[in-house]
Amino acid sequence: xxxxxxxxxxxxxxxxxxxxxxxxxxxxxxxxxxxxxxxxxxxxxxxxxxxxxxxxxxxxxxxxxxxxxxxxxxxxxxxxxxxxxxxxxxxxxxxxxxxxxxxxxxxxxxxxxxxxxxxxxxxxxxxxxxxxxxxxxxxxxxxxxxxxxxxxxxxxxxxxxxxxxxxxxxxxxxxxxxxxxxxxxxxxxxxxxxxxxxxxxxxxxxxxxxxxxxxxxxxxxxxxxxxxxxxxxxxxxxxxxxxxxxxxxxxxxxxxxxxxxxxxxxxxxxxxxxxxxxxxxxxxxxxxxxxxxxxxxxxxxxxxxxxxxxxxxxxxxxxxxxxxxxx
Numbered sequence: 424x425x426x427x428x429x430x431x432x433x434x435x436x437x438x439x440x441x442x443x444x445x446x447x448x449x450x451x452x453x454x455x456x457x458x459x460x461x462x463x464x465x466x467x468x469x470x471x472x473x474x475x476x477x478x479x480x481x482x483x484x485x486x487x488x489x490x491x492x493x494x495x496x497x498x499x500x501x502x503x504x505x506x507x508x509x510x511x512x513x514x515x516x517x518x519x520x521x522x523x524x525x526x527x528x529x530x531x532x533x534x535x536x537x538x539x540x541x542x543x544x545x546x547x548x549x550x551x552x553x554x555x556x557x558x559x560x561x562x563x564x565x566x567x568x569x570x571x572x573x574x575x576x577x578x579x580x581x582x583x584x585x586x587x588x589x590x591x592x593x594x595x596x597x598x599x600x601x602x603x604x605x606x607x608x609x610x611x612x613x614x615x616x617x618x619x620x621x622x623x624x625x626x627x628x629x630x631x632x633x634x635x636x637x638x639x640x641x642x643x644x645x646x647x648x649x650x651x652x653x654x655x656x657x658x659x660x661x662x663x664x665x666x667x668x669x670x671x672x673x674x675x676x677x678x679x680x681x682x683x684x685x686x687x688x689x690x691x692x693x694x695x696x697x698x699x700x701x702x703x704x705x706x707x708x709x710x711x712x713x714x715x716x717x718x719x720x721x722x723x724x725x726x727x728x729x730x731x732x733x734x735x736x737x738x739x740x741x742x743x744x745x746x747x748x749x750x
Contacts, residue, residue, distance in 0.1 A: 434673030451611035452502060454495035468525065474518070477501045482523040484563040488570075489523055496570050496612060497521065497577060500602065502526075503614035504581040507601055509683055510690065519580055521559045523569065530562035552576060557583035571603065574614075578602045587692030588709070591720040592645040594685065601663050617670060617746075625663030627747040634660040638736040642720045645713060667743040678728055685727040690745075698722055 456475065463470035463481050473480040473492040478501075482489055505512060524530040530552065535542050537555060545553060551572035552561030559580045563569050578599040582590060589595070604619030605612050629635065634657045636644070641664055649661035672678045688694050695705030698719070708715045729735050744750045 433630050451606075451608055452495075452499035453490045454497040454499070454610045454612055457499055458494040460490070468529065476514075477518060478521055479518040480523060481672035482522045482563075483525040483529055484523055485525065486563055486565075488565075489563055491616045492610075493570065493573075495522065497573060499612050500574050500614070501581065503602055504578055506614075507578075507598055507616060508582075508686055510585055510586075510686065513585065516584060519557065519559070519584055520576075521573070521580075522561065524560075524562045527562045530560065534560060554583065556580040574605065575599045575603050586686075586689045586691045588694050590685070590689055590713075591642070591723050592716050593642045593665060593668065593720055593724065594672075594682070596646060596662065597665035597672075600666035601669045601673075616673075618665060622663050622666035623747065625659040625744060627663075627669055627749065629657070629660030629663050630744060630747050630749055632657075635740070636660060636664055638732055638739065639721065641668075645716055647713065664743065665747050668739065670746065671739055672728065673741045681727040681729075685723065694719075694723065698726055714749050 459472075459474040461472045463472040463483075465481065465483050467471065468483045470481060471490065473482065473490070473494050475498050478494065478497050480493060480497070482493075484490070501609040504510075522533060524533060529545070534545050537558070537560065538545055550564050551568065552559065553709075554560075554576040557580055559576050561569055561573060561574065561576070564572075576599070579595065582595060582598075590598075600619065600622050601616040602614065603622065604615040604617070606615055607613075641661070644661060646658075646661065649658040672682045679690070685694075690699050695702060695708075700708070708718060711718070725732075741750070
């Protein structure tokens with residue numbers, strides 16, 4: 424166990440950008456927690472079901488990192504989601520389901536059974552997994568990478584279980600990017616929203632290359648729009664900018680208050696009411712999926728944050744450049 428611990432912690436610290444950096448000063452949250460482990464009949468491959476306070480993890484992976492530490496990591500991530508969103512704990516809610524398959528082949532078979540005709544979309548995923556209708560589905564790319572992706576997708580899963588209405592993607596993807604950053608001190612993890620080497624690199628590279636996406640366009644986009652752009656290599660800037668946007672909104676008191684109201688109204692199912700959209704039209708928009716995001720993202724931003732997009736963007740660009748250490 425000592426060999427496993429040293430290998431796991433050292434590698435995970437490198438992946439999280441913690442190599443050679445000081446440990447978490449507040450001590451962090453333990454990765455080693457009490458959880459229930461039971462056999463899971465997953466078909467031809469023997470599996471385990473790992474049950475923690477907020478999660479029910481189904482896995483065919485034999486990786487000690489997954490079997491020993493994934494429940495603790497997800498529980499620590501859950502506590503971070505509460506801190507980042509400001510939502511209150513809900514111990515009455517059922518556990519969230521997470522699938523961690525041992526191979527991409529097993530993941531693909533499970534995904535086909537879940538998404539059906541939409542498989543072609545998910546077939547393009549090259550590493551890790553996704554969250555679909557409140558269920559996270561991953562394959563084990565190594566305990567390090569698997570947990571990093573789980574921190575991002577877990578935020579999507581958390582919101583799917585907590586909110587009556589979806590957030591605009593400029594906020595949801597921004598929060599997911601913020602939830603990726605963490606560092607380790609031994610077998611304790613501390614999530615660090617402002618410290619995310621991957622998104623820092625994305626933002627800095629995009630600014631240096633002149634890939635800034637104008638705010639009005641950014642607000643209407645989703646991850647699919649970013650990937651299908653004329654220059655796919657610029658897709659990283661979408662997430663880098665949203666990582667910066669989420670921090671900017673959280674750090675400014677006036678904007679933070681608006682963000683809190685947006686989250687509260689999404690939780691209560693009051694977004695359409697807040698925008699004075701008739702209930703029948705709002706329900707129709709909700710059924711439009713991506714079109715809902717394109718249609719309502721800018722109005723939601725103007726209502727909850729500011730209608731002065733030009734003035735906001737000037738301050739936002741300055742904040743992003745400072746965050747990327749270009750000023």
